[in-house]
Amino acid sequence: MKSETHDNPPVAKKQRRLIGDRGDHFLSRIQGETGENLSACYQCERCTNGCPVSHYMDIKPHQVIRYVQLGWRKELLSSGTIWICLSCETCTTYCPNEVGVAETINHLRTMAAQSTIEPKEKHLAIFHRTFMEQLERFGRVNEFWLMNAYTLKPGVLREKIKSGLMKEEFFLGLDLLKKGRLHVLPQRSREIAKIKALYRLKKER
Amino acid sequence: MKLSFYPGCSLEGMANDYGRSIEAVFKRLEIELIELEDWSCCGSTAAHSLDEMMSVALPARNLAAAEKIGFDLVSPCAQCFNRLCHSQQMIQKKLFDVPWQVNGDIEVHDMTRFLATADMIKAVKDRVTRPLKGLNIVCYYGCQMVRSPRISGYTDYENPLTMDQLISAVGANAIDWSYKATCCGAGIGIARKDIQGSLTRRIYREAVRSGADAIAVSCPLCQMNLDVIQRNSRKKIVPVFYFTELIRMAFEGYGMPSWFKMHIANPIPLLRTKGLLSG
Numbered sequence: 001m002k003s004e005t006h007d008n009p010p011v012a013k014k015q016r017r018l019i020g021d022r023g024d025h026f027l028s029r030i031q032g033e034t035g036e037n038l039s040a041c042y043q044c045e046r047c048t049n050g051c052p053v054s055h056y057m058d059i060k061p062h063q064v065i066r067y068v069q070l071g072w073r074k075e076l077l078s079s080g081t082i083w084i085c086l087s088c089e090t091c092t093t094y095c096p097n098e099v100g101v102a103e104t105i106n107h108l109r110t111m112a113a114q115s116t117i118e119p120k121e122k123h124l125a126i127f128h129r130t131f132m133e134q135l136e137r138f139g140r141v142n143e144f145w146l147m148n149a150y151t152l153k154p155g156v157l158r159e160k161i162k163s164g165l166m167k168e169e170f171f172l173g174l175d176l177l178k179k180g181r182l183h184v185l186p187q188r189s190r191e192i193a194k195i196k197a198l199y200r201l202k203k204e205r
Numbered sequence: 206m207k208l209s210f211y212p213g214c215s216l217e218g219m220a221n222d223y224g225r226s227i228e229a230v231f232k233r234l235e236i237e238l239i240e241l242e243d244w245s246c247c248g249s250t251a252a253h254s255l256d257e258m259m260s261v262a263l264p265a266r267n268l269a270a271a272e273k274i275g276f277d278l279v280s281p282c283a284q285c286f287n288r289l290c291h292s293q294q295m296i297q298k299k300l301f302d303v304p305w306q307v308n309g310d311i312e313v314h315d316m317t318r319f320l321a322t323a324d325m326i327k328a329v330k331d332r333v334t335r336p337l338k339g340l341n342i343v344c345y346y347g348c349q350m351v352r353s354p355r356i357s358g359y360t361d362y363e364n365p366l367t368m369d370q371l372i373s374a375v376g377a378n379a380i381d382w383s384y385k386a387t388c389c390g391a392g393i394g395i396a397r398k399d400i401q402g403s404l405t406r407r408i409y410r411e412a413v414r415s416g417a418d419a420i421a422v423s424c425p426l427c428q429m430n431l432d433v434i435q436r437n438s439r440k441k442i443v444p445v446f447y448f449t450e451l452i453r454m455a456f457e458g459y460g461m462p463s464w465f466k467m468h469i470a471n472p473i474p475l476l477r478t479k480g481l482l483s484g
Contacts (some may be wrong), residue, residue: 127395198304
């Protein structure tokens with residue numbers, strides 16, 4: 001963003017954004033990487049109307065496509081939308097122009113995860129990362145270990161105790177243990193070395 | 206008939222009652238399920254959220270194992286099915302290189318559609334010893350199994366009917382409703398419980414309103430979510446069955462209380478009033 005200055009106090013008048021600054025570049029990058037034709041979107045809002053979580057989103061699904069067309073990368077990557085999206089694919093299914101809205105949001109999420117931009121939905125990002133760590137460790141994912149590892153991540157436990165969720169989850173976990181739903185001992189995949197090698201490959205990239 | 210079988214992580218933990226009912230049903234149908242050699246997690250939701258390469262490579266490992274066996278692959282979990290299909294399409298289009306030997310030519314089925322072909326429904330009907338008369342059931346498919354149609358290959362994604370056909374085949378009354386394929390929010394259920402709760406409760410409310418005694422599901426996460434919101438609830442209890450549990454009940458003539466001890470929404474009183482329980 002060219003017009004950003006730091007000596008102005010952050011008040012009232014919203015800064016005008018230049019429409020189309022570097023837009024073509026960002027649009028063609030996303031189109032190339034996802035293989036979707038995002039220029040076909042004519043803002044009919046069917047995706048937003050179908051989306052089960054659009055009222056929790058700060059940028060609505062149809063706006064996401066518009067923002068990509070305009071090249072507003074930073075707004076997109078720092079939004080809550082990309083993390084809240086459930087990948088339920090309602091938007092993609094409903095789109096009359098076959099724009100892959102869910103695929104685009106998913107791609108933006110991977111971009112945000114690899115960028116230095118701090119995710120707006122921190123806990124969701126932490127959860128996804130914990131899941132991948134568990135997968136690397138055992139090759140399979142055990143719900144008991146996943147939940148415990150997630151709860152022990154910095155910031156999560158404090159938040160949970162504060163909101164009273166910890167108590168609720170503890171008793172739910174106890175209930176599930178009694179019913180034999182949780183398995184304390186994790187199952188492993190035998191060829192775990194190959195999966196670990198895959199992770200190393202990913203880090204080298 | 207032989208099939209290779211990819212159970213997925215849930216069937217080892219939270220949903221091992223689903224696994225047991227599948228085993229029993231396929232034994233009756235005389236189909237041998239061969240579990241994939243040393244399978245690993247498909248990385249659902251987390252892998253494709255953080256890294257697209259991983260989301261293709263992780264399921265591809267299981268596809269490679271299935272190709273070694275050579276039979277069609279069947280997956281009971283909707284999430285796994287979706288990821289396997291996605292991975293296979295990416296490999297077919299040669300968009301990603303994976304470190305395993307995969308051709309991408311194996312047939313991947315989800316369990317409901319595999320059992321809902323005309324031949325299989327006939328086989329199911331033949332083996333019913335006691336129809337589940339008087340049981341009103343809504344079928345809940347969830348999102349990952351039917352959508353997006355370009356991955357799952359469903360043509361009736363607006364109003365899927367595979368499970369309804371199976372439920373009708375075992376003699377129960379499948380009720381039509383409008384929340385068949387609405388998402389239950391499982392993907393963000395752990396980190397954003399508020400959102401998931403509101404989505405799941407809406408599905409539960411609609412099921413009650415449409416007059417259902419029970420919900421039939423095919424996805425371990427949907428079952429879990431719909432079950433847990435009924436914990437300590439004073440409202441109407443709507444038990445959430447895996448569809449294979451219902452088929453098993455019809456095959457074996459009656460349900461055993463020990464099959465359902467993992468359910469939180471207790472189905473025993475309902476089955477007792479309908480006369481479907483032994484003892």
